[in-house]
Amino acid sequence: MPRTGHEIELAARPSGEPQPTDFHLAEVTVPDPGPGQVLVRNTWMSVDPYMRGRMNEGKSYVPPFQIGKALDGGAVGEVVASEDASVPVGATVLHGMGWREWAVVPAASARVIDTAIAPPQAYLGVLGxxxxxxxxxxxxxxxxxxxxxxxxxxxxxxxxxxxxxxxxxxxxxxxxxxxxxxxxxxxxxxxxxxxxxxxxxxxxxxxxxxxxxxxxxxxxxxxxxxxxxxxxxxxxxxxxxxxxxxxxxxxxxxxxxxxxxxxxxxxxxxxxxxxxxxDHYARFGDFVAHVAPALAEGSIQARETVVEALANAPQAFIDMLRGANTGKMLVRLGSA
Amino acid sequence: MPRTGHEIELAARPSGEPQPTDFHLAEVTVPDPGPGQVLVRNTWMSVDPYMRGRMNEGKSYVPPFQIGKALDGGAVGEVVASEDASVPVGATVLHGMGWREWAVVPAASARVIDTAIAPPQAYLGVLGxxxxxxxxxxxxxxxxxxxxxxxxxxxxxxxxxxxxxxxxxxxxxxxxxxxxxxxxxxxxxxxxxxxxxxxxxxxxxxxxxxxxxxxxxxxxxxxxxxxxxxxxxxxxxxxxxxxxxxxxxxxxxxxxxxxxxxxxxxxxxxxxxxxxxxDHYARFGDFVAHVAPALAEGSIQARETVVEALANAPQAFIDMLRGANTGKMLVRLGSA
Missing domain, CATH: 3.40.50.720 (NAD(P)-binding Rossmann-like Domain)
Incomplete structure (x- = not known):
């Protein structure tokens, strides 16, 4: 029987400050992963300022979101089904299909992260x-x-x-x-x-x-x-x-x-x-090598502002643009 | 008997567009050059946009002109008396004491120019x-x-x-x-x-x-x-x-x-x-090596707009700020 889950779709392009009515919480059927894909149960998603630009029409440095389609963005989650040996079931992965509870992700776009270094959501902020x-x-x-x-x-x-x-x-x-x-x-x-x-x-x-x-x-x-x-x-x-x-x-x-x-x-x-x-992901290794130890020893703090549940992600995004957060604004999706 | 000559002094700091009354043509006594100095009869002087900033009070990247004192700026001329062996009488020199007919210049600040490559005033423009x-x-x-x-x-x-x-x-x-x-x-x-x-x-x-x-x-x-x-x-x-x-x-x-x-x-x-x-005079040699041949062979043109006589230098400056010139705006001082 197919699995169902929820996603946030763009209902309308915001004029000025986004309104809750610009977003739509939809129930969708989650397909099984095909060859080279993995199914991820998202546990955290990111809301970031750059997403506001993608809600407008017209070219920016990233393509605009489409009305009636799910938004996307940084997320982490657990692999629950895998059709690619490089990303096994049980792995925690970082990927670009946020704003939804379940994501079918190309394995090549899912990066397995090390939760011994830092908690999963750190890869959406200080380590991301x-x-x-x-x-x-x-x-x-x-x-x-x-x-x-x-x-x-x-x-x-x-x-x-x-x-x-x-x-x-x-x-x-x-x-x-x-x-x-x-x-x-x-x-x-x-x-x-x-x-x-x-x-x-x-x-x-x-x-x-x-x-x-x-x-x-x-x-x-x-x-x-x-x-x-x-x-x-x-x-x-x-x-x-x-x-x-x-x-x-x-x-x-x-x-x-x-x-x-x-x-x-x-x-x-x-x-x-x-x-x-x-443009600068070539610097990622160097960045992690410098920052991860500082984070581990406590000389860098990574404050978070956490909002619970996908349904509240639009408001989290709106509030982030208003400056309601201190540190990284995150949405927690379901519980482990 | 001491020599006399003319210079242009700043009479008042311009408000907005400079007016002729912001300048004063003064007759002054020209001292003999002291040790390490040369006396130059200026033949050409430059009016440049950056001079407008120096007419204002307050710090800029070059010190402001002083009211009641001669203006200065790029000029070329002929050495008529010398108290420094490195810059002989008869040499044509580039220096920073324009806006005057006669200039007593430290020999270290006077650069002997090669008028076989280009006419003297080129060193105020295309070669300067x-x-x-x-x-x-x-x-x-x-x-x-x-x-x-x-x-x-x-x-x-x-x-x-x-x-x-x-x-x-x-x-x-x-x-x-x-x-x-x-x-x-x-x-x-x-x-x-x-x-x-x-x-x-x-x-x-x-x-x-x-x-x-x-x-x-x-x-x-x-x-x-x-x-x-x-x-x-x-x-x-x-x-x-x-x-x-x-x-x-x-x-x-x-x-x-x-x-x-x-x-x-x-x-x-x-x-x-x-x-x-x-900040970039270290590039001067490289610059001349590239540009002088192109100038000599005619693949670069150095158009000039020439105004005659020191007394007309203020108007030349005012007109240059209005865009009256094509190419380099120059003032010719006396005749050879």
Whole structure:
């Protein structure tokens, strides 16, 4: 008898902030895996800012989601049936078919993960895409140099919190911005940031100038807009900005004003560089070799905000875009 | 009996577009050169966009001009008295004390130039600072790659016209923008650009899209503002922008809107990099070795717009900021 399960489909393309009605929880029949496939019972799925762009029509750097079809994204789960010897039943795997309880995945797209190093959901955060994003953005795109003062926006989020911690581990002065007093406290008390501010309190430029009286050398941009303009003002000569995202603009329905101070990039010889992590998976081995020991010994913290059950994944996604999470926003699917 | 001569002093800091009253033509006594100095009769001086920034108060990447003092900048002239054996009387030298008829220059700051290769004023343009700016910006900052489609703004100016020609010599498709129909004709008919448009005709984005149906890969930015925003829209994946200047904004008294599309830099993995030529004089020898032969054989053209006499230098500067020149704007001082 065929197995049934649930998935979240895109019901409508959001205009501005996504609404619960833009999503549809559907019951579907789960096929048996064919040759070269495995059947995975998903235990955790990820909601990430980049997914908002895929809900729009038109080309982005990843193809758009289709209306009436299941969403997808990072997930981990347990293999319950396998038609490929390389991925056995019982293995815990990371794959790209989230937003559903059961996934039939090509074995070649399922990576067996080692749950002795870290719990499964860590591979959706600190040991996964957000962690590699932070690592590559800081070291390769931002070209972190000795003595750099680092500023990161969205600093309490999945990526930002790791950017700051990776830089602190290397001895840098780190400044973060976040959207609540509680997050600011977390950055300083728990993650060891040297300074942090709530960007809602006053103009970002005022807060950044106060936090960085000697200027900054590297800006890791997760939010765009006013933050980027303030960073360009405060960056020192030969400073760099790693442009990772603009979560503050993903829901915008009106054009967002751009940085009015780009001319400063000439005299200060600034480099602003956009990147997406998908180009940098060649760095994955190096990244894990550096980060896994730090995680094991407790010198890096991987805070999670966990929402229960697939039905609540749309709200988790909406809340994540609003900044409701501290650390990685995750959805737990069923229980082990 | 002491020699007298003239110099142009800064009478007032311009607000917006410089006015003739911001300058003062003064008669001054010319001292004899001391030990290690030479006395130069200037024959040519340069007016350059970067000088506008030095007329403002406050720090820039070069110190501001002082009110009541002579301006300075690139000049060439003939040594008429020398107190340093390395720079003999009769030599033609390039130095930094323009805006005056006679200059007492440290011999260490006067570079003897070879007028057999090119006429003296070429060392203020194609074989000098503007030429090196074009060369370094295109190759080192813009990282010109095989097959790149190159777009340059201010393309009929001293720097832009060389950017386009250097790229054409290497076989690239080159698009330029300029501020008049005559300049557009010059770019295509004389300099061999593949496409050019008058940015005053319609929105830059419309013209650029029409001229570059396959997009652009490298943007050399001389003007900032709307041009930069349009270029970010049209740049292809892994595209680069070399930020050289923003002549469109130098006279602005109101904040200029920034590019509202910076978020595109993430998905397209764009790199925007500011630079100033002063950091790159180590490339001078390589630059001359490449450009001087091309100039000699006529495969590079160095158009000049020449204004006569020091008294007209302020107006030449004002007109250059308005885009009155084609090629290098120069002031000829006295006659040989």
């Amino acid at each position: 895409m957000p962690g590699l994003t932070a690592y590559v953005g800081l070291l390769d795109i931002g070209e972190l140099r000795d003595g750099d003062v680092v500023f990161v926006s969205g600093a309490a989020g999945a990526v930002g919190s790791l950017v700051g911690q990776f830089a602190k581990l290397r001895g840098h002065t780190v400044i973060g911005s976040a959207g609540s007093a509680a997050k600011v406290d977390h950055l300083i008390a728990d993650l060891g940031f040297d300074a942090a501010f709530n960007y809602k309190d006053r103009p970002v430029l005022d807060s950044l100038r106060a936090a960085a009286p000697e200027g900054i050398d590297l800006y890791f941009d997760n939010v765009g807009g006013e933050h980027l303009e303030a960073a360009i003002d405060v960056l020192n000569t030969h400073g760099r900005a790693a442009l990772c995202g603009a979560v503050g603009q993903y829901n915008a329905t009106e054009p967002t004003p751009g940085p009015g101070n780009m001319v400063l990039a000439v005299g200060k010889r600034l480099t602003l560089r956009g990147f997406i992590v998908g | 600072m503007p030429g090196l700016t074009a060369y370094v910006g295109l190759l080192d900052i813009g990282e010109l790659r095989d097959g790149d489609v190159v777009f340059v703004s201010g393309a009929a100016g001293a720097v832009g016209s060389l950017v386009g020609q250097f790229a054409k010599l290497r076989g690239h498709t080159v698009i330029g923008s300029a501020g008049s129909a005559a300049k557009v004709d010059h770019l295509i008919a004389d300099l061999g650009f593949d496409a050019a448009f008058n940015y005053k005709d319609r929105p830059v984005l419309d013209s650029l899209r029409a001229a570059a149906p396959e997009g652009i890969d490298l943007y050399f930015d001389n003007v900032g503002g709307e041009h930069l925003e349009a270029a970010i829209d049209v740049l292809n994946t892994h595209g680069r922008a070399a930020l050289c200047g923003a002549v469109g904004q130098y006279n602005a008294t109101e904040p200029t809107p920034g590019p509202g599309n910076m978020v595109l830099a993430v998905g397209k993995r764009l790199t925007l990099r500011g630079f100033i030529v002063g």
